[in-house]
Amino acid sequence: MSRSSKISFLLVVLVAAALAGGIAWCWKIRETPASRTAARKEATKELRAAKDDAVRAYLDKLASERFFHTWFDNKIPYMHVAWETKVPADFIAQLAEEAFLRFAGNGEANSEDIPHMKQIMGFIEAFLPNCTTEAAANSVRDRLLDGHFLVGDFESAIAMLEKGLPGHDPAWCKATVAKLRAHRAMETAAKPGVDAATVKKAKEEAIANFTAFGEYMLTDSMKQFEDCDPTTGVIYSYEWVAAKNFMRSAVLAREIGDVKKADELAARAKKYYTPALEKAKEDKKSLDVLKAEMKSYGL
Numbered sequence: 015m016s017r018s019s020k021i022s023f024l025l026v027v028l029v030a031a032a033l034a035g036g037i038a039w040c041w042k043i044r045e046t047p048a049s050r051t052a053a054r055k056e057a058t059k060e061l062r063a064a065k066d067d068a069v070r071a072y073l074d075k076l077a078s079e080r081f082f083h084t085w086f087d088n089k090i091p092y093m094h095v096a097w098e099t100k101v102p103a104d105f106i107a108q109l110a111e112e113a114f115l116r117f118a119g120n121g122e123a124n125s126e127d128i129p130h131m132k133q134i135m136g137f138i139e140a141f142l143p144n145c146t147t148e149a150a151a152n153s154v155r156d157r158l159l160d161g162h163f164l165v166g167d168f169e170s171a172i173a174m175l176e177k178g179l180p181g182h183d184p185a186w187c188k189a190t191v192a193k194l195r196a197h198r199a200m201e202t203a204a205k206p207g208v209d210a211a212t213v214k215k216a217k218e219e220a221i222a223n224f225t226a227f228g229e230y231m232l233t234d235s236m237k238q239f240e241d242c243d244p245t246t247g248v249i250y251s252y253e254w255v256a257a258k259n260f261m262r263s264a265v266l267a268r269e270i271g272d273v274k275k276a277d278e279l280a281a282r283a284k285k286y287y288t289p290a291l292e293k294a295k296e297d298k299k300s301l302d303v304l305k306a307e308m309k310s311y312g313l
Contacts, residue, residue, distance in 0.1 A: 050101075057101050061109050069113050070133035076106050077141055103141075104150035110138050114157045118164055128165055135161040152181035168198040189230035193259075196223035217270050221263045225279065228259035232286075249300045254290035257283045261311050280311075287313060 057076060064072045080099055099106065117131035138154045138161075145151035159179065162171035172194050175187040182190075196219070202208065203216035230236065231252045239252040264279035287308055294301040 053101050054105055057105070057109060058112075061113065066117075066127075066130050069116070069130065070137055073106065073110055073113060073134070073137050073141075076100060076109070077103075077137075077144065103144040103146055107138075107141065107145050107150045107154045110134060110141065111154055111157050114138070114161065118160065131161055132165060135165075148180065155179065156181070163194065163197070166201065168194045168201070172198075183235070185230065185233070185235065189227050192223040192230070193227040196220040196227065196262075199223065214270050217266045221266045221275070221279075224259045224263045224266075228256045228263070228282075231256040231259070246303075247299060248303050249294070249297055251290050251293040253286040253293065254304060257286035257290055258307065260286070265311070283311075284313065 061069065061072055076099060101109075114131065114134045117127040117134060119127060135158055138158050142151055142154065145154070155174075156179075159171055159174055162168070162174070172191050175191045175194070178184065179187055199216040199220040203213045203220070208216075231239065236252045239255070241250045241255075242248070243250065260279045260283035264276045264283060267273075267276035267279060287304075290304060291301070294304050
């Protein structure tokens with residue numbers, strides 16, 4: 015064998031050895047269903063153990079740190095490699111949702127939790143483009159909308175809805191804008207030092223918008239509506255939501271002296287509280303909340 019042939023042979027052997035070694039190393043550190051599950055469990059455990067002021071930092075760490083991943087399957091090419099985050103982006107979004115709910119409480123966030131909740135909202139807003147499925151993006155987008163409502167940032171929530179919210183039809187967005195405008199008007203009416211004329215105008219705006227939202231809940235598209243509040247576990251029927259909004263309007267109408275409208279709206283509310291009670295009877299938690307709500311209205 016000539017010298018050049020020997021060199022060529024040695025190079026082939028070396029390349030083959032390096033390739034075999036590389037593949038063996040990739041196989042050793044490969045991802046498997048079990049390793050992926052373990053990584054998710056570890057990330058969840060660390061997030062839950064993080065103190066309140068460290069939650070956002072941990073999410074940022076998960077989102078920014080990238081690692082060498084390798085996995086094998088039956089698809090060509092059989093070996094896959096990538097620089098990716100410790101857990102998939104959609105799982106990070108899921109963890110961000112859990113973190114949000116940690117600070118959102120039962121839907122009435124404590125003042126000390128609001129700064130932390132705003133931090134999570136900031137993370138969600140920045141992280142949204144990383145979601146790989148519409149389902150994951152829509153889910154955290156909904157939490158962002160919830161957050162704007164909970165911190166009283168009605169303008170941002172309305173802006174999101176008027177732009178159009180993926181996963182929701184335009185009619186729902188329009189109705190939810192009405193609900194948010196009603197809450198914004200209520201906030202205006204409750205401000206210290208506001209004159210009587212402004213209070214009356216704000217309450218009239220709230221009545222119109224709460225009523226519009228209640229009427230939307232009675233449309234054909236909402237007849238199958240049933241929503242579980244993720245922060246309380248209470249299940250709301252469309253009748254309950256409609257009745258709640260009509261009764262809110264009735265109370266406000268009575269406060270501004272419009273007795274006729276108040277009586278009409280209260281009658282509408284009572285009409286829908288009856289089927290709402292029937293639907294809630296198998297769920298004690300929801301039934302108790304519904305009964306307490308009705309009692310507060312003298313029903």
